[in-house]
Amino acid sequence: MEVFSKIEELLAEINSAQPTSKEELETFRIRFLGTKNIIKPLFGEIKSVANERKKEFGQAVNSLKQAAEEKHSQLKEQMEDADASSAKSEMDLSLPAAPMAQGSRHPISIVMNRMIDIFEKIGFIVAEEREIEDDWHNFTAMNTPADHPARDMQDTFYLKNSISDLLRTHTSSVQARVMTTQKPPIRIIAPGRVYRNETISARSHCQFHQIEGLYIDEDVSFADMKQTLLYFAREMYGPETNIRLRPSYFPFTEPSAEMDVWLGTDTTATKKLTKGTGWLEVLGCGMVDPNVLKNCEIDPEKYTGYAFGIGIERTAMQNFNIGDIRLLFENDVRFLRQFSSVI
Numbered sequence: 001m002e003v004f005s006k007i008e009e010l011l012a013e014i015n016s017a018q019p020t021s022k023e024e025l026e027t028f029r030i031r032f033l034g035t036k037n038i039i040k041p042l043f044g045e046i047k048s049v050a051n052e053r054k055k056e057f058g059q060a061v062n063s064l065k066q067a068a069e070e071k072h073s074q075l076k077e078q079m080e081d082a083d084a085s086s087a088k089s090e091m092d093l094s095l096p097a098a099p100m101a102q103g104s105r106h107p108i109s110i111v112m113n114r115m116i117d118i119f120e121k122i123g124f125i126v127a128e129e130r131e132i133e134d135d136w137h138n139f140t141a142m143n144t145p146a147d148h149p150a151r152d153m154q155d156t157f158y159l160k161n162s163i164s165d166l167l168r169t170h171t172s173s174v175q176a177r178v179m180t181t182q183k184p185p186i187r188i189i190a191p192g193r194v195y196r197n198e199t200i201s202a203r204s205h206c207q208f209h210q211i212e213g214l215y216i217d218e219d220v221s222f223a224d225m226k227q228t229l230l231y232f233a234r235e236m237y238g239p240e241t242n243i244r245l246r247p248s249y250f251p252f253t254e255p256s257a258e259m260d261v262w263l264g265t266d267t268t269a270t271k272k273l274t275k276g277t278g279w280l281e282v283l284g285c286g287m288v289d290p291n292v293l294k295n296c297e298i299d300p301e302k303y304t305g306y307a308f309g310i311g312i313e314r315t316a317m318q319n320f321n322i323g324d325i326r327l328l329f330e331n332d333v334r335f336l337r338q339f340s341s342v343i
């Protein structure tokens with residue numbers, strides 16, 4: 001029937017329509033969807049359709065109308081997208097860029113990176129490990145069994161509902177992690193955050209940072225350790241710096257020592273820092289206790305090693321003249337912005 005083929009024709013026209021301008025799209029809209037559109041009169045043609053096909057005809061005209069509407073909105077959308085992307089390509093590239101706020105490094109990161117650089121230069125490799133540790137790596141492997149009085153030195157945060165999971169109290173736990181997974185020679189530094197259940201004040205906090213050092217190989221001696229630490233002190237505090245090692249005690253080293261650097265008492269600042277002695281305490285160190293090696297399945301007859309632990313906060317506070325440790329953990333931008341010129 002002629003009216004049916006008319007519908008077919010119009011449908012084909014709608015489907016193949018390819019307007020390339022807004023004007024052509026408007027012509028399409030007027031033809032198929034305008035007030036005097038070409039589809040409308042078709043509804044009147046129903047009179048001439050045989051009764052048994054009236055329903056089919058009605059549906060065909062309706063879907064023709066729908067096809068026109070869909071096609072129109074699809075074409076319109078395409079044209080708007082094309083407009084947007086051509087607007088983009090017309091961007092004025094000579095305009096000055098939007099200002100970008102300059103961030104700054106945290107004073108702890110500044111000091112930590114400086115120390116990492118110093119040790120990396122002589123072959124130490126950075127080892128990073130978990131802050132949530134277990135009792136074994138933090139204490140037992142480090143020759144500090146459950147009944148050891150040294151555990152009281154480090155008030156520990158245990159995790160809720162656990163008797164063995166804790167927040168590491170020192171980066172020495174990384175020693176155990178590395179020694180149980182790597183074979184000597186081992187030469188690592190482990191920078192990171194540690195936690196102790198301490199009252200927060202201007203001088204102490206329940207979180208702080210350390211860098212652990214560990215060197216295990218055949219024939220490593222106390223003299224090797226001393227030389228490495230002297231090198232570190234001179235890189236950090238100046239080429240003329242002298243150090244001294246005072247006997248001390250740590251469960252995981254034997255013998256153990258604490259290292260001081262000589263700052264002198266020439267200025268009021270150094271007098272204050274060194275409490276009038278000229279010596280500043282910088283780190284704890286010692287020869288790795290054979291029990292620690294045994295715990296980690298390294299043969300203490302074959303291998304020896306040294307370890308050290310450096311506190312970061314104190315150095316950062318001295319370097320930048322920060323009087324209150326809490327400032328380091330408050331993230332107050334007025335404080336942090338002051339370090340934007342330091343790398």
Ligand code: DAH
Pocket residue numbers: 169170171172212213250252253283284285286307308309310
């Ligand atoms: N873990 C010790 C502390 O937190 C510091 C330390 C001392 C680390 C001597 C060492 C070491 O590796 O040999 O107080």
